[in-house]
Amino acid sequence: MHPRSFRILLIDDSPSDVWLAREALRLAGIPVQIRIARDGVEAIEYLQSVQAAVDRPDLILLDLNLPRKNGHEVLAEIKSSSRLRGIPVVVLSSSTAEADRRSTFELNACCFVTKPSNLAAYVEMARGIDRFWLSGLELRQPA
DSSP states (O other): OOOOOOEEEEOOOOOHHHHHHHHHHTTOOOOOEEEEEEEEEHHHHHHOOSSSSSSSOSSSEOSSSSSSSHHHHHHHHHHHHTTTTTEEEEEEESSSOOOHHHHHHTTSSEEEEEEOOOOOHHHHHHHHIIIIIIITTGOOOOO
């Protein structure tokens, strides 16, 4: 189905949510290499350390409620970097607050998804991300 494996940076401090996301991607049949960052500082340090465009994540899944640097701050740093701003960022949060949704779009997030409540819903979400964000990536050239 996919000609290659995709690189996803999952930024989330919840072990259960990390497990659900990994398992959902596996069950959805999406070939991925997942890098986990457990807080905002770790995420930014990792992204700044990636030198080659071909090693950058194809997609970032970002939680908002993170220790040390919250998701809004991480998103603002990513989108203010000429080297990183082209990476699609999907905010995956337990928040249902309209203010969170609005502020992430103002910071140029590609999408805001409320975290699903069970594995089956996570798998459906993963399939949606695949259809919308990953399936066309093989057509893009690294910047």
